[in-house]
Amino acid sequence: MAANSLLYQFKTANTAIKLIVINAAIFLFVRLVAFFIGVKPIAITEWFVLPDDVSEIILQPWAFITYAFLHYDIFHLLFNMLLLYWFGAIILNLFSGKRFLTVYLLGAIFGGLLYVVSYNLFPVFENSRSYLLGASAAVMAIMVFIATYSPNTQLRIFFFTVKLWHIALFMLLFDLVRMPVSGNAGGLIAHLGGAIFGYVYAQQMAKGNDIGKWFEHGMDWFTNLFKPRKKSPFKKVHRTVHKTKTTSKSTVDKNEHQQKVDAILDKIGKSGYDSLTKGEKDFLFKAGKD
Template identity: 35%
Template sequence: MNGTSFQSDIRYWLKQENAVNHLLVWNIAIFVVLGLLRLVSLSYFGVSDLVFMFSYNQIVLHSELGVFLRKPWGLITYMFAHLNVFHIFFNMLNLFWFGNLFRSFLGNKRILPLYLLGGITGGLVYMLCFHLLLPAGTDTTMLGASASVMALLVACATLMPNYEIGLLLIGSVRLKWLALAVIVLDLISIPQGNLGGILAHVGGAATGFIYIKLLQNGTDLGQPFIWCFEAIANLRSGNRSTTKRSFKPKKSPLKVVKKNIVENKQLRLDQLLDKINERGIESLSAEEKAWLDKHSQEQ
Protein backbone atom coordinates (compact mmCIF):
# COMPACT_ATOMS: atom_id res chain seq x y z
CA MET A 1 0.00 0.00 0.00
CA ASN A 2 1.35 3.42 -0.93
CA GLY A 3 2.17 5.30 2.26
CA THR A 4 1.57 8.68 0.62
CA SER A 5 -1.89 7.88 -0.76
CA PHE A 6 -3.72 9.38 2.22
CA GLN A 7 -1.74 12.62 1.96
CA SER A 8 -2.34 12.70 -1.79
CA ASP A 9 -6.07 12.30 -1.29
CA ILE A 10 -6.13 15.18 1.21
CA ARG A 11 -4.15 17.43 -1.13
CA TYR A 12 -6.44 16.58 -4.04
CA TRP A 13 -9.51 17.25 -1.88
CA LEU A 14 -8.19 20.66 -0.82
CA LYS A 15 -7.14 21.64 -4.35
CA GLN A 16 -10.74 21.45 -5.56
CA GLU A 17 -11.24 25.06 -4.36
CA ASN A 18 -14.26 24.06 -2.31
CA ALA A 19 -14.46 26.08 0.92
CA VAL A 20 -16.65 23.39 2.49
CA ASN A 21 -13.81 20.86 2.13
CA HIS A 22 -11.39 23.24 3.83
CA LEU A 23 -13.79 23.84 6.73
CA LEU A 24 -14.29 20.10 7.18
CA VAL A 25 -10.53 19.48 7.26
CA TRP A 26 -9.88 22.24 9.80
CA ASN A 27 -12.67 21.10 12.10
CA ILE A 28 -11.62 17.46 11.97
CA ALA A 29 -7.92 18.25 12.42
CA ILE A 30 -8.55 20.38 15.52
CA PHE A 31 -10.90 17.71 16.91
CA VAL A 32 -8.20 15.05 16.50
CA VAL A 33 -5.52 17.21 18.14
CA LEU A 34 -7.73 18.11 21.09
CA GLY A 35 -8.82 14.48 21.42
CA LEU A 36 -5.23 13.22 21.53
CA LEU A 37 -4.26 15.86 24.10
CA ARG A 38 -7.28 14.93 26.19
CA LEU A 39 -6.48 11.22 25.96
CA VAL A 40 -2.90 11.78 27.08
CA SER A 41 -4.04 14.05 29.93
CA LEU A 42 -6.41 11.35 31.22
CA SER A 43 -3.66 8.74 31.13
CA TYR A 44 -0.79 10.79 32.51
CA PHE A 45 -1.71 13.55 34.91
CA GLY A 46 0.65 16.44 35.45
CA VAL A 47 2.30 18.30 32.59
CA SER A 48 0.16 16.65 29.91
CA ASP A 49 -3.01 17.66 31.77
CA LEU A 50 -1.78 21.24 31.90
CA VAL A 51 -1.05 21.18 28.15
CA PHE A 52 -4.60 20.06 27.35
CA MET A 53 -6.24 22.60 29.67
CA PHE A 54 -4.05 25.38 28.30
CA SER A 55 -4.93 24.44 24.69
CA TYR A 56 -8.61 24.11 25.52
CA ASN A 57 -8.77 27.50 27.23
CA GLN A 58 -7.04 29.17 24.30
CA ILE A 59 -9.48 27.79 21.71
CA VAL A 60 -12.92 28.00 23.37
CA LEU A 61 -15.12 31.08 23.76
CA HIS A 62 -15.27 32.48 27.28
CA SER A 63 -18.48 34.14 28.48
CA GLU A 64 -16.88 36.33 31.16
CA LEU A 65 -15.95 39.69 29.63
CA GLY A 66 -12.62 40.03 31.42
CA VAL A 67 -11.42 36.61 30.26
CA PHE A 68 -12.74 37.24 26.74
CA LEU A 69 -10.80 40.52 26.46
CA ARG A 70 -7.63 38.61 27.27
CA LYS A 71 -8.48 35.92 24.69
CA PRO A 72 -10.63 37.62 22.01
CA TRP A 73 -9.57 35.15 19.31
CA GLY A 74 -11.88 32.64 20.99
CA LEU A 75 -14.78 34.28 19.13
CA ILE A 76 -13.30 32.78 15.94
CA THR A 77 -11.49 29.65 17.09
CA TYR A 78 -14.39 28.20 19.09
CA MET A 79 -16.40 27.53 15.92
CA PHE A 80 -13.69 25.15 14.65
CA ALA A 81 -13.33 23.08 17.83
CA HIS A 82 -15.18 20.01 19.14
CA LEU A 83 -14.61 17.44 21.88
CA ASN A 84 -17.64 15.16 21.56
CA VAL A 85 -17.72 12.61 18.71
CA PHE A 86 -21.46 12.95 18.05
CA HIS A 87 -21.22 16.74 18.25
CA ILE A 88 -18.66 16.95 15.44
CA PHE A 89 -20.28 14.13 13.43
CA PHE A 90 -23.66 15.84 13.10
CA ASN A 91 -22.13 19.28 12.64
CA MET A 92 -19.83 18.10 9.85
CA LEU A 93 -22.60 16.08 8.21
CA ASN A 94 -24.84 19.14 8.09
CA LEU A 95 -21.94 21.33 6.99
CA PHE A 96 -21.26 18.98 4.08
CA TRP A 97 -24.93 18.82 3.02
CA PHE A 98 -26.03 22.42 3.40
CA GLY A 99 -22.65 23.99 2.77
CA ASN A 100 -22.44 22.38 -0.68
CA LEU A 101 -26.10 23.17 -1.38
CA PHE A 102 -25.49 26.83 -0.49
CA ARG A 103 -22.33 26.80 -2.59
CA SER A 104 -24.08 25.46 -5.66
CA PHE A 105 -26.52 28.40 -5.68
CA LEU A 106 -24.49 31.31 -4.31
CA GLY A 107 -20.91 30.36 -5.08
CA ASN A 108 -17.80 29.31 -3.23
CA LYS A 109 -16.72 32.76 -2.03
CA ARG A 110 -19.72 33.22 0.27
CA ILE A 111 -19.28 29.98 2.25
CA LEU A 112 -16.57 31.06 4.68
CA PRO A 113 -17.99 34.60 5.24
CA LEU A 114 -21.40 33.23 6.24
CA TYR A 115 -19.79 30.49 8.35
CA LEU A 116 -17.85 33.17 10.24
CA LEU A 117 -20.81 35.56 10.51
CA GLY A 118 -23.05 32.81 11.93
CA GLY A 119 -20.39 31.74 14.42
CA ILE A 120 -19.60 35.30 15.53
CA THR A 121 -23.27 36.18 16.02
CA GLY A 122 -23.90 32.95 17.90
CA GLY A 123 -20.87 33.60 20.10
CA LEU A 124 -21.98 37.14 20.95
CA VAL A 125 -25.49 35.91 21.80
CA TYR A 126 -23.93 33.27 24.06
CA MET A 127 -21.85 35.87 25.89
CA LEU A 128 -24.78 38.26 26.25
CA CYS A 129 -26.98 35.47 27.61
CA PHE A 130 -24.56 34.53 30.38
CA HIS A 131 -23.70 38.16 31.12
CA LEU A 132 -27.37 38.87 31.83
CA LEU A 133 -28.27 35.64 33.63
CA LEU A 134 -25.20 34.72 35.69
CA PRO A 135 -23.49 36.62 38.54
CA ALA A 136 -20.65 38.92 37.53
CA GLY A 137 -17.31 37.16 37.28
CA THR A 138 -18.78 33.76 36.38
CA ASP A 139 -17.00 32.28 33.38
CA THR A 140 -18.37 29.49 31.18
CA THR A 141 -17.03 28.20 27.87
CA MET A 142 -18.50 27.15 24.53
CA LEU A 143 -17.11 25.39 21.49
CA GLY A 144 -18.50 23.87 18.30
CA ALA A 145 -19.62 24.82 14.79
CA SER A 146 -23.36 24.54 15.49
CA ALA A 147 -24.15 28.27 15.14
CA SER A 148 -22.19 28.47 11.86
CA VAL A 149 -23.89 25.37 10.46
CA MET A 150 -27.30 26.71 11.50
CA ALA A 151 -26.56 29.88 9.54
CA LEU A 152 -25.91 27.83 6.39
CA LEU A 153 -28.96 25.62 6.93
CA VAL A 154 -31.38 28.53 7.44
CA ALA A 155 -29.77 30.48 4.59
CA CYS A 156 -30.52 27.56 2.25
CA ALA A 157 -34.08 27.31 3.58
CA THR A 158 -34.62 31.05 3.11
CA LEU A 159 -33.16 31.11 -0.38
CA MET A 160 -35.02 28.01 -1.64
CA PRO A 161 -37.74 27.15 0.90
CA ASN A 162 -39.46 24.57 -1.28
CA TYR A 163 -36.30 22.67 -2.21
CA GLU A 164 -36.80 19.02 -1.19
CA ILE A 165 -34.20 16.75 0.37
CA GLY A 166 -34.57 13.06 1.23
CA LEU A 167 -34.28 12.04 4.88
CA LEU A 168 -33.86 8.49 6.10
CA LEU A 169 -37.14 6.95 7.40
CA ILE A 170 -39.01 10.20 6.66
CA GLY A 171 -38.78 10.75 2.92
CA SER A 172 -38.71 14.06 1.06
CA VAL A 173 -38.93 17.17 3.21
CA ARG A 174 -38.94 20.79 2.13
CA LEU A 175 -36.09 22.85 3.49
CA LYS A 176 -38.34 25.41 5.16
CA TRP A 177 -39.97 22.71 7.31
CA LEU A 178 -36.63 21.11 8.13
CA ALA A 179 -35.16 24.43 9.29
CA LEU A 180 -38.27 25.21 11.33
CA ALA A 181 -38.18 21.77 12.96
CA VAL A 182 -34.51 22.17 13.95
CA ILE A 183 -35.17 25.58 15.52
CA VAL A 184 -38.24 24.37 17.41
CA LEU A 185 -36.37 21.33 18.73
CA ASP A 186 -33.63 23.65 19.96
CA LEU A 187 -36.10 25.93 21.74
CA ILE A 188 -38.09 23.18 23.46
CA SER A 189 -34.85 21.61 24.73
CA ILE A 190 -33.91 24.76 26.68
CA PRO A 191 -35.29 23.37 30.00
CA GLN A 192 -32.85 20.46 29.68
CA GLY A 193 -29.89 22.84 30.01
CA ASN A 194 -27.29 24.43 27.72
CA LEU A 195 -29.34 27.62 27.39
CA GLY A 196 -26.43 29.65 26.06
CA GLY A 197 -25.51 27.09 23.44
CA ILE A 198 -29.09 26.80 22.20
CA LEU A 199 -29.49 30.58 21.99
CA ALA A 200 -26.21 30.66 20.07
CA HIS A 201 -27.81 28.26 17.57
CA VAL A 202 -30.77 30.63 17.25
CA GLY A 203 -28.36 33.52 16.72
CA GLY A 204 -26.70 31.61 13.90
CA ALA A 205 -30.09 30.78 12.38
CA ALA A 206 -31.13 34.45 12.50
CA THR A 207 -27.88 35.38 10.77
CA GLY A 208 -28.60 32.98 7.90
CA PHE A 209 -32.11 34.39 7.45
CA ILE A 210 -31.02 38.05 7.57
CA TYR A 211 -28.06 37.35 5.27
CA ILE A 212 -30.26 36.00 2.47
CA LYS A 213 -32.93 38.69 2.85
CA LEU A 214 -30.33 41.46 2.61
CA LEU A 215 -28.57 39.67 -0.26
CA GLN A 216 -31.84 39.56 -2.18
CA ASN A 217 -32.05 43.35 -1.71
CA GLY A 218 -28.53 43.84 -3.02
CA THR A 219 -26.52 43.93 0.24
CA ASP A 220 -23.96 41.22 0.94
CA LEU A 221 -23.05 41.16 4.64
CA GLY A 222 -20.10 38.94 3.86
CA GLN A 223 -18.54 41.31 1.31
CA PRO A 224 -15.95 42.76 3.77
CA PHE A 225 -14.72 39.21 4.41
CA ILE A 226 -14.56 38.53 0.65
CA TRP A 227 -12.53 41.71 0.07
CA CYS A 228 -10.17 40.75 2.88
CA PHE A 229 -9.67 37.19 1.60
CA GLU A 230 -9.14 38.43 -1.98
CA ALA A 231 -6.57 40.98 -0.79
CA ILE A 232 -4.66 38.26 1.05
CA ALA A 233 -4.84 35.97 -2.01
CA ASN A 234 -3.63 38.76 -4.31
CA LEU A 235 -0.79 39.57 -1.92
CA ARG A 236 0.32 35.93 -1.84
CA SER A 237 0.08 35.55 -5.61
CA GLY A 238 1.98 38.84 -6.02
CA ASN A 239 4.80 37.58 -3.84
CA ARG A 240 5.00 34.37 -5.84
CA SER A 241 5.05 36.22 -9.15
CA THR A 242 7.99 38.43 -8.12
CA THR A 243 10.15 35.34 -7.63
CA LYS A 244 9.56 34.13 -11.16
CA ARG A 245 11.78 35.31 -14.02
CA SER A 246 9.93 36.72 -16.98
CA PHE A 247 10.71 35.08 -20.27
CA LYS A 248 9.77 36.45 -23.67
CA PRO A 249 10.23 34.09 -26.59
CA LYS A 250 11.70 35.44 -29.79
CA LYS A 251 9.31 36.10 -32.60
CA SER A 252 9.29 33.43 -35.22
CA PRO A 253 10.30 34.55 -38.72
CA LEU A 254 7.72 32.16 -40.13
CA LYS A 255 4.44 33.62 -41.22
CA VAL A 256 1.50 32.27 -39.25
CA VAL A 257 -1.63 31.56 -41.23
CA LYS A 258 -4.71 32.16 -39.05
CA LYS A 259 -7.67 29.90 -39.56
CA ASN A 260 -11.27 30.61 -38.71
CA ILE A 261 -11.69 30.05 -34.98
CA VAL A 262 -14.31 27.44 -34.27
CA GLU A 263 -16.14 27.78 -30.95
CA ASN A 264 -14.66 25.45 -28.42
CA LYS A 265 -17.70 24.09 -26.63
CA GLN A 266 -15.71 22.33 -23.94
CA LEU A 267 -13.74 25.49 -23.13
CA ARG A 268 -16.88 27.59 -22.75
CA LEU A 269 -18.54 24.84 -20.72
CA ASP A 270 -15.53 24.83 -18.37
CA GLN A 271 -15.70 28.62 -18.09
CA LEU A 272 -19.39 28.56 -17.20
CA LEU A 273 -18.86 25.78 -14.65
CA ASP A 274 -16.03 27.78 -13.08
CA LYS A 275 -18.33 30.81 -12.91
CA ILE A 276 -21.03 28.74 -11.18
CA ASN A 277 -18.47 27.33 -8.76
CA GLU A 278 -17.19 30.81 -7.90
CA ARG A 279 -20.39 32.91 -7.86
CA GLY A 280 -23.33 30.48 -7.98
CA ILE A 281 -25.76 29.57 -10.75
CA GLU A 282 -27.70 32.82 -10.31
CA SER A 283 -24.68 34.74 -11.65
CA LEU A 284 -25.27 33.33 -15.16
CA SER A 285 -27.01 35.53 -17.70
CA ALA A 286 -30.12 34.34 -19.54
CA GLU A 287 -28.02 33.67 -22.64
CA GLU A 288 -25.47 31.66 -20.66
CA LYS A 289 -28.19 29.58 -18.98
CA ALA A 290 -29.79 28.88 -22.36
CA TRP A 291 -26.43 27.86 -23.84
CA LEU A 292 -25.70 25.62 -20.87
CA ASP A 293 -29.13 23.94 -21.06
CA LYS A 294 -28.81 23.38 -24.78
CA HIS A 295 -25.35 21.86 -24.77
CA SER A 296 -25.80 19.87 -21.57
CA GLN A 297 -28.68 18.03 -23.28
CA GLU A 298 -26.39 17.16 -26.19
CA GLN A 299 -23.90 15.38 -23.87
Protein backbone atom coordinates (compact mmCIF):
# COMPACT_ATOMS: atom_id res chain seq x y z
CA MET A 1 0.00 0.00 0.00
CA ALA A 2 2.82 2.40 0.91
CA ALA A 3 4.63 1.52 -2.31
CA ASN A 4 1.50 2.32 -4.35
CA SER A 5 1.15 5.65 -2.55
CA LEU A 6 4.77 6.59 -3.27
CA LEU A 7 4.39 5.55 -6.91
CA TYR A 8 1.26 7.68 -7.23
CA GLN A 9 3.00 10.68 -5.68
CA PHE A 10 5.92 10.25 -8.09
CA LYS A 11 3.62 9.97 -11.12
CA THR A 12 1.69 13.10 -10.17
CA ALA A 13 4.75 15.17 -9.20
CA ASN A 14 6.08 17.87 -11.51
CA THR A 15 9.13 17.29 -13.71
CA ALA A 16 11.57 19.06 -11.37
CA ILE A 17 10.58 16.85 -8.42
CA LYS A 18 10.86 13.73 -10.60
CA LEU A 19 14.38 14.71 -11.66
CA ILE A 20 15.35 15.34 -8.04
CA VAL A 21 14.00 11.93 -6.99
CA ILE A 22 15.79 10.18 -9.86
CA ASN A 23 19.11 11.89 -9.07
CA ALA A 24 18.81 11.07 -5.37
CA ALA A 25 17.80 7.45 -6.05
CA ILE A 26 20.76 6.90 -8.40
CA PHE A 27 23.14 8.45 -5.84
CA LEU A 28 21.90 6.11 -3.09
CA PHE A 29 21.88 3.05 -5.36
CA VAL A 30 25.48 3.59 -6.50
CA ARG A 31 26.73 4.07 -2.94
CA LEU A 32 24.88 1.04 -1.60
CA VAL A 33 26.13 -1.25 -4.36
CA ALA A 34 29.70 0.06 -3.98
CA PHE A 35 29.53 -0.48 -0.21
CA PHE A 36 28.23 -4.04 -0.40
CA ILE A 37 30.73 -5.21 -3.01
CA GLY A 38 33.61 -3.26 -1.47
CA VAL A 39 34.62 -0.94 -4.32
CA LYS A 40 34.73 2.81 -4.92
CA PRO A 41 31.61 4.37 -6.52
CA ILE A 42 33.55 5.28 -9.68
CA ALA A 43 34.00 1.55 -10.34
CA ILE A 44 30.20 1.32 -10.63
CA THR A 45 29.75 4.46 -12.73
CA GLU A 46 32.82 4.48 -15.01
CA TRP A 47 30.72 3.57 -18.06
CA PHE A 48 28.27 6.41 -17.34
CA VAL A 49 30.55 9.35 -16.50
CA LEU A 50 31.80 11.49 -19.40
CA PRO A 51 35.52 10.94 -20.20
CA ASP A 52 37.69 13.55 -21.88
CA ASP A 53 39.19 11.09 -24.39
CA VAL A 54 37.31 11.01 -27.71
CA SER A 55 38.26 7.37 -28.29
CA GLU A 56 36.52 6.44 -25.02
CA ILE A 57 33.48 8.60 -25.75
CA ILE A 58 32.90 6.72 -29.02
CA LEU A 59 32.38 3.57 -26.94
CA GLN A 60 29.93 5.26 -24.53
CA PRO A 61 28.09 8.10 -26.31
CA TRP A 62 25.21 7.83 -23.83
CA ALA A 63 27.55 9.41 -21.27
CA PHE A 64 26.65 12.88 -22.62
CA ILE A 65 23.34 12.42 -20.76
CA THR A 66 24.05 9.86 -18.04
CA TYR A 67 26.86 11.90 -16.46
CA ALA A 68 24.27 14.51 -15.47
CA PHE A 69 22.56 12.02 -13.14
CA LEU A 70 25.69 11.11 -11.15
CA HIS A 71 27.26 13.06 -8.27
CA TYR A 72 30.60 13.01 -6.46
CA ASP A 73 29.26 13.37 -2.92
CA ILE A 74 26.17 14.32 -0.93
CA PHE A 75 27.00 18.05 -0.91
CA HIS A 76 27.44 18.05 -4.69
CA LEU A 77 24.02 16.43 -5.01
CA LEU A 78 22.32 18.64 -2.42
CA PHE A 79 23.51 21.94 -3.93
CA ASN A 80 22.44 20.97 -7.45
CA MET A 81 19.04 19.69 -6.34
CA LEU A 82 18.28 22.82 -4.31
CA LEU A 83 18.97 25.01 -7.35
CA LEU A 84 16.93 22.67 -9.54
CA TYR A 85 14.00 22.88 -7.11
CA TRP A 86 14.06 26.69 -6.79
CA PHE A 87 14.45 27.52 -10.46
CA GLY A 88 12.36 24.58 -11.64
CA ALA A 89 9.33 25.89 -9.76
CA ILE A 90 9.56 29.17 -11.67
CA ILE A 91 10.01 27.58 -15.09
CA LEU A 92 7.15 25.14 -14.57
CA ASN A 93 4.80 28.05 -13.86
CA LEU A 94 5.50 29.31 -17.38
CA PHE A 95 6.36 26.25 -19.44
CA SER A 96 5.44 22.58 -19.75
CA GLY A 97 7.34 19.78 -18.07
CA LYS A 98 8.55 18.65 -21.50
CA ARG A 99 10.12 22.06 -22.15
CA PHE A 100 11.78 21.94 -18.72
CA LEU A 101 13.23 18.49 -19.43
CA THR A 102 14.45 19.66 -22.83
CA VAL A 103 16.41 22.53 -21.27
CA TYR A 104 17.84 20.19 -18.63
CA LEU A 105 19.00 17.46 -21.02
CA LEU A 106 20.24 19.73 -23.81
CA GLY A 107 22.03 21.86 -21.21
CA ALA A 108 23.80 18.71 -20.01
CA ILE A 109 24.70 17.70 -23.58
CA PHE A 110 26.09 21.11 -24.54
CA GLY A 111 27.97 21.38 -21.24
CA GLY A 112 29.51 17.98 -21.94
CA LEU A 113 30.40 18.96 -25.51
CA LEU A 114 32.23 22.12 -24.39
CA TYR A 115 34.09 20.08 -21.77
CA VAL A 116 35.25 17.48 -24.31
CA VAL A 117 36.20 20.07 -26.93
CA SER A 118 38.18 22.09 -24.37
CA TYR A 119 40.15 19.10 -23.11
CA ASN A 120 41.07 18.08 -26.66
CA LEU A 121 41.71 21.56 -28.07
CA PHE A 122 43.41 23.75 -25.44
CA PRO A 123 47.09 23.02 -24.72
CA VAL A 124 46.65 23.69 -20.99
CA PHE A 125 44.79 20.36 -20.71
CA GLU A 126 47.27 18.42 -22.84
CA ASN A 127 48.72 16.37 -19.98
CA SER A 128 45.53 16.18 -17.93
CA ARG A 129 43.12 13.27 -17.67
CA SER A 130 39.65 13.81 -16.32
CA TYR A 131 36.04 12.71 -16.36
CA LEU A 132 32.84 14.68 -15.86
CA LEU A 133 29.87 13.95 -13.63
CA GLY A 134 27.12 15.95 -11.97
CA ALA A 135 23.97 17.85 -12.93
CA SER A 136 25.64 21.26 -12.63
CA ALA A 137 25.73 22.01 -16.39
CA ALA A 138 22.06 21.04 -16.73
CA VAL A 139 21.11 23.10 -13.66
CA MET A 140 23.10 26.07 -14.97
CA ALA A 141 21.19 25.82 -18.25
CA ILE A 142 17.91 25.88 -16.31
CA MET A 143 19.05 28.85 -14.23
CA VAL A 144 20.32 30.99 -17.12
CA PHE A 145 17.36 30.06 -19.34
CA ILE A 146 14.75 31.45 -16.95
CA ALA A 147 16.98 34.35 -15.85
CA THR A 148 17.26 35.37 -19.52
CA TYR A 149 13.60 34.80 -20.32
CA SER A 150 12.26 36.54 -17.19
CA PRO A 151 15.20 38.46 -15.68
CA ASN A 152 13.27 40.64 -13.22
CA THR A 153 11.38 37.79 -11.56
CA GLN A 154 12.25 37.73 -7.87
CA LEU A 155 13.23 34.69 -5.84
CA ARG A 156 13.31 34.39 -2.05
CA ILE A 157 16.51 32.70 -0.88
CA PHE A 158 16.61 32.28 2.87
CA PHE A 159 16.24 35.87 4.17
CA PHE A 160 16.95 37.70 0.90
CA THR A 161 14.85 38.59 -2.14
CA VAL A 162 16.87 38.88 -5.36
CA LYS A 163 16.16 39.03 -9.08
CA LEU A 164 16.88 36.00 -11.25
CA TRP A 165 19.46 37.75 -13.42
CA HIS A 166 21.42 38.75 -10.32
CA ILE A 167 21.68 35.11 -9.24
CA ALA A 168 22.66 33.86 -12.71
CA LEU A 169 25.29 36.57 -13.14
CA PHE A 170 26.78 35.89 -9.70
CA MET A 171 27.02 32.14 -10.38
CA LEU A 172 28.68 32.71 -13.77
CA LEU A 173 31.22 35.20 -12.43
CA PHE A 174 31.95 32.95 -9.45
CA ASP A 175 32.71 30.04 -11.80
CA LEU A 176 34.93 32.17 -14.06
CA VAL A 177 36.94 33.62 -11.15
CA ARG A 178 37.72 30.24 -9.59
CA MET A 179 38.27 28.34 -12.86
CA PRO A 180 42.09 28.77 -12.89
CA VAL A 181 42.59 27.76 -9.25
CA SER A 182 39.73 25.40 -8.35
CA GLY A 183 41.22 22.15 -9.59
CA ASN A 184 37.88 21.52 -11.30
CA ALA A 185 38.35 23.50 -14.51
CA GLY A 186 36.61 20.81 -16.56
CA GLY A 187 33.48 20.92 -14.45
CA LEU A 188 33.38 24.72 -14.54
CA ILE A 189 33.79 24.69 -18.33
CA ALA A 190 30.77 22.37 -18.48
CA HIS A 191 28.85 24.90 -16.34
CA LEU A 192 29.70 27.54 -18.93
CA GLY A 193 28.48 25.31 -21.76
CA GLY A 194 25.14 24.78 -20.02
CA ALA A 195 24.84 28.52 -19.34
CA ILE A 196 25.54 29.42 -22.98
CA PHE A 197 22.88 26.98 -24.16
CA GLY A 198 20.31 28.29 -21.66
CA TYR A 199 20.96 31.87 -22.75
CA VAL A 200 20.73 31.12 -26.49
CA TYR A 201 17.60 29.00 -26.04
CA ALA A 202 15.78 31.76 -24.12
CA GLN A 203 16.90 34.46 -26.58
CA GLN A 204 15.69 32.45 -29.57
CA MET A 205 12.40 31.66 -27.84
CA ALA A 206 11.81 35.37 -27.26
CA LYS A 207 12.19 35.79 -31.03
CA GLY A 208 9.68 33.01 -31.70
CA ASN A 209 12.25 30.31 -32.55
CA ASP A 210 12.00 27.08 -30.55
CA ILE A 211 15.44 25.52 -31.09
CA GLY A 212 14.59 22.63 -28.76
CA LYS A 213 11.51 21.42 -30.66
CA TRP A 214 13.47 18.76 -32.54
CA PHE A 215 14.64 17.32 -29.22
CA GLU A 216 11.09 17.21 -27.86
CA HIS A 217 10.00 15.29 -30.96
CA GLY A 218 12.90 12.90 -30.37
CA MET A 219 11.81 12.33 -26.76
CA ASP A 220 8.24 11.67 -27.93
CA TRP A 221 9.47 9.13 -30.48
CA PHE A 222 11.64 7.39 -27.87
CA THR A 223 8.90 7.18 -25.21
CA ASN A 224 6.39 5.92 -27.79
CA LEU A 225 8.64 2.91 -28.41
CA PHE A 226 7.75 1.67 -24.93
CA LYS A 227 4.03 2.42 -25.04
CA PRO A 228 1.57 -0.40 -25.83
CA ARG A 229 0.00 0.08 -29.24
CA LYS A 230 -3.73 0.59 -29.87
CA LYS A 231 -4.51 1.00 -26.19
CA SER A 232 -5.94 4.10 -24.59
CA PRO A 233 -4.23 5.34 -21.40
CA PHE A 234 -7.77 5.84 -20.00
CA LYS A 235 -9.11 2.41 -20.97
CA LYS A 236 -11.14 2.13 -17.76
CA VAL A 237 -12.78 5.52 -18.18
CA HIS A 238 -15.67 5.49 -20.67
CA ARG A 239 -17.74 8.31 -22.09
CA THR A 240 -21.46 8.25 -21.34
CA VAL A 241 -23.55 7.39 -24.41
CA HIS A 242 -27.01 6.63 -23.00
CA LYS A 243 -28.45 8.24 -19.90
CA THR A 244 -31.43 6.82 -17.99
CA LYS A 245 -33.79 8.73 -15.74
CA THR A 246 -33.77 7.71 -12.11
CA THR A 247 -34.50 9.17 -8.73
CA SER A 248 -31.79 7.06 -7.03
CA LYS A 249 -29.19 9.19 -5.23
CA SER A 250 -26.39 6.74 -6.10
CA THR A 251 -27.32 6.94 -9.79
CA VAL A 252 -27.34 10.74 -9.68
CA ASP A 253 -23.90 10.70 -8.06
CA LYS A 254 -22.62 8.35 -10.75
CA ASN A 255 -24.02 10.59 -13.49
CA GLU A 256 -22.35 13.66 -11.97
CA HIS A 257 -19.09 11.71 -11.65
CA GLN A 258 -19.30 10.62 -15.29
CA GLN A 259 -20.11 14.15 -16.47
CA LYS A 260 -16.95 15.39 -14.78
CA VAL A 261 -14.96 12.61 -16.46
CA ASP A 262 -16.47 13.56 -19.83
CA ALA A 263 -15.60 17.22 -19.31
CA ILE A 264 -11.98 16.33 -18.52
CA LEU A 265 -11.75 14.05 -21.55
CA ASP A 266 -13.14 16.85 -23.73
CA LYS A 267 -10.46 19.18 -22.37
CA ILE A 268 -7.75 16.64 -23.18
CA GLY A 269 -9.13 16.30 -26.71
CA LYS A 270 -9.02 20.06 -27.25
CA SER A 271 -5.85 21.10 -25.40
CA GLY A 272 -3.91 17.96 -24.50
CA TYR A 273 -3.20 16.22 -21.21
CA ASP A 274 -0.72 18.88 -20.05
CA SER A 275 -3.53 21.46 -19.99
CA LEU A 276 -5.18 19.71 -17.02
CA THR A 277 -4.83 21.09 -13.52
CA LYS A 278 -3.31 18.89 -10.83
CA GLY A 279 -6.78 18.36 -9.35
CA GLU A 280 -8.16 17.22 -12.71
CA LYS A 281 -5.22 14.85 -13.22
CA ASP A 282 -5.73 13.38 -9.74
CA PHE A 283 -9.47 12.97 -10.34
CA LEU A 284 -8.88 11.23 -13.70
CA PHE A 285 -6.21 8.99 -12.20
CA LYS A 286 -8.59 7.88 -9.43
CA ALA A 287 -11.42 7.42 -11.92
CA GLY A 288 -9.24 5.11 -13.96
CA LYS A 289 -8.66 2.97 -10.88
CA ASP A 290 -12.41 2.49 -10.17
